[in-house]
Amino acid sequence: xxxIFKPLDIHNLDNDVKKDYFDRHTPVIICEDxxxxxxxxxxxxxxxxxxxxxxxxxxxIGFIQLWNRExxxxxTRIFPGTMANxxxxxxxxxxxxxxxxxxxxxxxxxxxxxxxxxxSKEINIVHGNKT
Amino acid sequence: xxxIFKPLDIHNLDNDVKKDYFDRHTPVIICEDxxxxxxxxxxxxxxxxxxxxxxxxxxxIGFIQLWNRExxxxxTRIFPGTMANxxxxxxxxxxxxxxxxxxxxxxxxxxxxxxxxxxSKEINIVHGNKT
Amino acid sequence: xxxIFKPLDIHNLDNDVKKDYFDRHTPVIICEDxxxxxxxxxxxxxxxxxxxxxxxxxxxIGFIQLWNRExxxxxTRIFPGTMANxxxxxxxxxxxxxxxxxxxxxxxxxxxxxxxxxxSKEINIVHGNKT
Amino acid sequence: xxxIFKPLDIHNLDNDVKKDYFDRHTPVIICEDxxxxxxxxxxxxxxxxxxxxxxxxxxxIGFIQLWNRExxxxxTRIFPGTMANxxxxxxxxxxxxxxxxxxxxxxxxxxxxxxxxxxSKEINIVHGNKT
Numbered sequence: 074x075x076x077i078f079k080p081l082d083i084h085n086l087d088n089d090v091k092k093d094y095f096d097r098h099t100p101v102i103i104c105e106d107x108x109x110x111x112x113x114x115x116x117x118x119x120x121x122x123x124x125x126x127x128x129x130x131x132x133x134i135g136f137i138q139l140w141n142r143e144x145x146x147x148x149t150r151i152f153p154g155t156m157a158n159x160x161x162x163x164x165x166x167x168x169x170x171x172x173x174x175x176x177x178x179x180x181x182x183x184x185x186x187x188x189x190x191x192x193s194k195e196i197n198i199v200h201g202n203k204t
Numbered sequence: 205x206x207x208i209f210k211p212l213d214i215h216n217l218d219n220d221v222k223k224d225y226f227d228r229h230t231p232v233i234i235c236e237d238x239x240x241x242x243x244x245x246x247x248x249x250x251x252x253x254x255x256x257x258x259x260x261x262x263x264x265i266g267f268i269q270l271w272n273r274e275x276x277x278x279x280t281r282i283f284p285g286t287m288a289n290x291x292x293x294x295x296x297x298x299x300x301x302x303x304x305x306x307x308x309x310x311x312x313x314x315x316x317x318x319x320x321x322x323x324s325k326e327i328n329i330v331h332g333n334k335t
Numbered sequence: 336x337x338x339i340f341k342p343l344d345i346h347n348l349d350n351d352v353k354k355d356y357f358d359r360h361t362p363v364i365i366c367e368d369x370x371x372x373x374x375x376x377x378x379x380x381x382x383x384x385x386x387x388x389x390x391x392x393x394x395x396i397g398f399i400q401l402w403n404r405e406x407x408x409x410x411t412r413i414f415p416g417t418m419a420n421x422x423x424x425x426x427x428x429x430x431x432x433x434x435x436x437x438x439x440x441x442x443x444x445x446x447x448x449x450x451x452x453x454x455s456k457e458i459n460i461v462h463g464n465k466t
Numbered sequence: 467x468x469x470i471f472k473p474l475d476i477h478n479l480d481n482d483v484k485k486d487y488f489d490r491h492t493p494v495i496i497c498e499d500x501x502x503x504x505x506x507x508x509x510x511x512x513x514x515x516x517x518x519x520x521x522x523x524x525x526x527i528g529f530i531q532l533w534n535r536e537x538x539x540x541x542t543r544i545f546p547g548t549m550a551n552x553x554x555x556x557x558x559x560x561x562x563x564x565x566x567x568x569x570x571x572x573x574x575x576x577x578x579x580x581x582x583x584x585x586s587k588e589i590n591i592v593h594g595n596k597t
Contacts, residue, residue, distance in 0.1 A: 075271045075309060075321075077208070111550060113557065128563075130392010130415055135276070140206045143318035145266070146548045149558070152446060153392055153415070155539045157504060157563035164506065165542070166559030170521075170550035178206060184414060187274030190206075242419060244426065259432075261523010261546055277417045280427070283577060284523055284546070286408045288373060288432035295375065296411070297428030301390075301419040315545060337533045337571060337583075339470070397538070402468045405580030407528070440468060449536030452468075 078189045097124040098189040100179035118179045125160035134163040138180040209320045228255040229320040231310035244299045249310045256291035265294040269311040340451045359386040360451040362441035387422035396425040400442040471582045490517040491582040493572035506561045511572045518553035527556040531573040
């Protein structure tokens with residue numbers, strides 16, 4: 074069954090192989106903590122923070138998803154070769170319009186090593202002018 | 205974070221609302237137990253075994269996936285209205301070619317109620333002529 | 336820009352290389368001519384009728400789509416390796432529920448040779464009992 | 467069959483309804499003209515330049531694709547409600563790594579009005595330091 078690898082605090086790992094393996098696959102959510110109600114809100118997802126992932130036909134990051142709690146908002150599907158068949162950190166900027174507060178989680182899928190989950194991020198909604 | 209609802213033995217549930225809720229979302233794998241090595245093998249996935257799911261713009265089955273252990277083999281994305289906007293059991297027949305034994309799991313995604321997992325099914329490989 | 340290769344009557348081609356090239360990529364719609372209103376209707380799509388397509392990391396059939404006129408009903412995304420990395424005719428059975436008559440077209444996408452269109456098929460709707 | 471609407475020079479249209487209809491659906495590629503070989507290159511796609519598109523269950527922008535000539539690089543699938551069910555210009559930033567020069571085209575898909583194509587954009591590759 075499809076296991077979802079949970080994010081580890083890789084900075085505390087003293088096993089370099091495991092650190093590499095986890096960092097290479099784990100998506101990271103990069104965005105502000107507050108969103109303005111009814112306006113487009115940018116959410117960058119990047120796979121890996123220190124290590125880069127292979128882009129080969131039998132081993133590549135096939136998709137990146139952005140979830141709000143149990144709801145899938147957007148997904149980017151990536152074809153092999155898009156990163157020039159060289160190691161890279163796949164990345165996408167999504168734009169969503171929140172109605173209310175969100176709890177965001179990203180998933181990335183490696184065709185060889187399965188599904189990986191980001192640390193979740195709470196987004197608060199600012200009404201009227203953002204401060 | 206995206207929770208994956210695990211399959212229940214709904215026939216033993218005495219709570220009709222819960223039984224309906226789980227059956228309506230849970231994908232079922234329908235296929236033979238044995239596959240012939242190197243030949244196309246048909247795997248039917250049907251969402252729900254007794255209850256039908258809504259097909260409305262804000263509430264529909266958005267995709268059905270077939271996994272072999274931690275590897276995603278195929279996915280069918282369904283647009284709202286494909287089931288005529290009436291309750292139905294979304295269904296797809298996938299065809300995969302196994303090299304070795306597989307442990308299949310299906311996932312279905314409801315745009316309102318999240319990800320649901322099937323009971324997994326072990327597929328043995330028959331070499332040469334299937335008996 | 337993404338060109339869509341149109342289906343040829345390959346049986347009339349006397350150029351074997353071109354015949355192979357076109358047949359190998361062109362999806363074929365296999366279904367009945369009549370559908371019963373409001374009931375699930377099975378539509379098989381198979382890529383190729385005589386020739387098989389490669390399943391390699393840099394060259395595979397990445398998706399099969401079923402359109403009703405200008406509306407995308409369902410799409411199956413296929414990951415490389417799903418056909419055991421051997422030549423095969425990728426195939427899927429979709430199930431849709433028609434409200435009114437449909438004009439179906441399938442598209443298949445080869446990661447090396449682009450988008451290919453099937454011959455379109457008109458589906459008439461039978462009300463009440465199908466005859 | 468799925469028609470692909472070609473981009474018009476809407477600024478020259480004197481028919482406001484047609485201008486609205488075309489602008490509302492046509493994806494626009496926003497990126498630099500030059501990319502550095504082997505480095506991540508950002509390509510923003512935005513649907514609409516003046517008008518916003520509905521985000522309703524039976525009428526929304528379902529996906530945005532980025533093509534390099536006849537090759538699909540990346541696709542973002544958008545679920546209804548992601549833009550808070552209000553008119554908006556769906557948008558995504560893709561990151562690709564070019565090996566050689568590219569000719570980019572974006573496609574967007576409206577669940578009611580079909581496939582729409584952007585003006586294509588030629589990307590030249592700069593070797594070594596970008597100037």
